[in-house]
Amino acid sequence: MRLQGKTILLTGGTDGIGLRLARQLRDKGASLIVTGRTPERIxxxxxxxxxxxxxxxxxPGGxxxxxxGLAGRSxxxxxxxxxMGAEHDFRVAPPVAEDDERTFWLNLHAPIRLIARLMPTLRARGEAMIVNVTSGLAIAPNAGSPVYCASKAALRSYTLALRAQLKGTGIHVLEALPPVVETQMTASRAGSKLAPEECARQIIAAMESGKDEANVGMVRVLRAVYSLSPALARSIxxxx
Structure with missing residues (x-):
């Protein structure tokens, strides 16, 4: 899809991957409407x-x-x-139910409800796109963040089914699967992390080329391992 002149609604666009997406998409000539919840970042x-x-x-209020806020605009x-992710590791501490609920709402329920509410305007455009950002952990979970993994795996499943439903409608459905990216959410994690600017670049390249999946960074390796042996990928x- 040619991004110049497109109007884009981007959730979580005031920080992390989202802010880098917003900047790079604007550089492509798109008009951005972003969402955020922290006054300072807004x-x-x-x-x-x-x-x-x-x-x-x-x-649900979000x-x-x-x-x-869209006020009927297309x-x-x-x-x-x-x-977001919730701390849910019984090896460390009992989980907090409210944090789990907020994680499922933000990662799963909100995307589904926004898609449902905005489907009429997307259908009316003739050419449109839905991009759902899941995670490499939607392919194979880690042990330390099961609620986050579950929410992203559920969104991946929804995205696969949605793509089948919308085949031939002019609405392209892209799933973006980032690896661990250098953001505030991953600040406490050690190890190698992808720069958010590079993550955004790869997602936008997939949008422009019409791919169904953007396997970003090391997720390409995980996808290759999973295609050979799902059990091995999960074990790793x-x-x-």
């Missing part, structure tokens, strides 16, 4: 010239805030990027 994004809808998508592309990832 203000910073507005200073950069982005239109921001304040919305906490970790609960979806309504986004729809109200969009060409919906990017469901906003995400569950060590982390």
């Amino acid at each position: 203000a910073a994004a507005q200073t950069e010239g982005f239109e921001v809808i304040a919305a906490d998508l970790a609960g 979806v309504e805030a986004v729809v109200a 969009i060409d592309i919906l990017i469901n990027n906003a995400g 990832m569950l060590r982390f």
